[in-house]
Amino acid sequence: MFIGRVVGTVWATKKTESVVNLRWLIVHPYNLNKEPTRDIIVVADTIGAGVGEDVVCAFGRAARLAVGNENAAIEAAVIGIVDRIDIAEPWRRRLAEQAEIISLSEAIATSHDNE
Amino acid sequence: MRTGRVIGEVWATKRIPSTVGIKWLLVRADDGKGRERNELWVAADTVDAGLGDRVVVVFGRAARISIGRPLAAIECATIGVIDREELSQEELGRAKLPAD
Numbered sequence: 001m002f003i004g005r006v007v008g009t010v011w012a013t014k015k016t017e018s019v020v021n022l023r024w025l026i027v028h029p030y031n032l033n034k035e036p037t038r039d040i041i042v043v044a045d046t047i048g049a050g051v052g053e054d055v056v057c058a059f060g061r062a063a064r065l066a067v068g069n070e071n072a073a074i075e076a077a078v079i080g081i082v083d084r085i086d087i088a089e090p091w092r093r094r095l096a097e098q099a100e101i102i103s104l105s106e107a108i109a110t111s112h113d114n115e
Numbered sequence: 116m117r118t119g120r121v122i123g124e125v126w127a128t129k130r131i132p133s134t135v136g137i138k139w140l141l142v143r144a145d146d147g148k149g150r151e152r153n154e155l156w157v158a159a160d161t162v163d164a165g166l167g168d169r170v171v172v173v174f175g176r177a178a179r180i181s182i183g184r185p186l187a188a189i190e191c192a193t194i195g196v197i198d199r200e201e202l203s204q205e206e207l208g209r210a211k212l213p214a215d
Contacts, residue, residue, distance in 0.1 A: 001157040001191045003125060003141065030155055047129055056127060056139060056157050058190045060175060066131045066188035079134055079188045080127035087123035087141065088166045094151075095122070095143075 001058045003082065004029040006051050010042055018072045025049060025078065027057060043076040054082035116177075118197065119144045121168045125157055133187040140164060140193060142172055148202065159192040171195040 008026035022044045029041060041057070046067050049055045055078045057063075063077035064070045087095060123141035137159045144154035149169070156172060161181045164170050170193040178192035179185050 001139075001159075001189070002155065003157050047131065056125060056130075058188050060190055062175075062179070062188045062190035065133065065186055077188070078131075080125075080130035080139070082125055082127050084126040085123060085141065086126070091120070091122035091143065 001056055001062070001079065002029045003054060003056050003085070004041065006049050006053050006055055007040075008051060016073050018069065019044070019074060022046070022067060022072065022074065025055075027055060027076075027078075029057075030054075041076055043078055044072070044074045045078045047078055047081060049078050049081050054085070056080040056082060116194070117144060117172050117174075118147055118200075119154075119156065119170060119172055120149075120151070121164050121166055121170055121193070123166070131188045133184065134159075134189060137182060137187070137189065140170075142170060142193065144172075145169070147200075148207065156191050159189045161192050161194060162196055164193050164196050169197040169200075171197060 004027040006025050007028045010024040010026060024042050025045050027041050027043050043057045044067050057076055058066060058079045059076050063074055064072050066077040066079045119142040121140050122143045125139040125141055140158050140160050142156045142158045144152040146152055158172050159182050173181060173194050174191050178189050179187055181192045181194045
């Protein structure tokens with residue numbers, strides 16, 4: 001699973017049958033990799049996450065189990081809306097130093113200390 | 116399976132029902148020698164791993180089995196806390212992994 005911030009919504013009218021009732025979000029993963037292919041992920045959402053929220057997402061069969069349809073043609077889905085991320089020192093500081101993604105540095109700045 | 120270090124915890128109240136009651140850890144991947152890699156995982160905790168512990172992480176169905184819920188919407192879990200690790204001299208002498 002990965003954690004990311006919802007940065008947008010995708011609408012599509014013409015969809016494959018198994019995904020007709022699904023809502024799609026664009027999520028920017030909290031990942032320190034700079035590979036462009038991982039920069040944005042389209043995920044199915046059934047729990048009502050909104051733009052600006054942090055979410056935990058799952059890939060593969062876990063995603064299909066999350067939307068309650070094992071035959072849906074999806075491979076990523078929201079499985080939880082994040083209330084809080086606790087990152088302990090010294091990793092928090094190290095991550096902040098290395099973070100390239102603005103949303104990640106924001107999240108670290110607002111995360112609570114965990115002694 | 117991969118290794119990584121538990122660097123934090125993720126809290127979520129609103130979740131897919133099949134994941135309720137599962138503790139989520141934020142794990143940063145390492146290269147097997149304790150050096151950090153630029154990957155972050157959210158892993159379900161099955162071994163009560165604590166902050167700073169090095170852990171073995173599994174993915175996919177193995178993760179669902181390890182938490183004892185084969186149909187939960189989970190695809191990553193910690194299955195062991197590493198006490199000790201031995202690597203060959205050759206491996207220890209190797210440069211960083213190419214992907215880094």
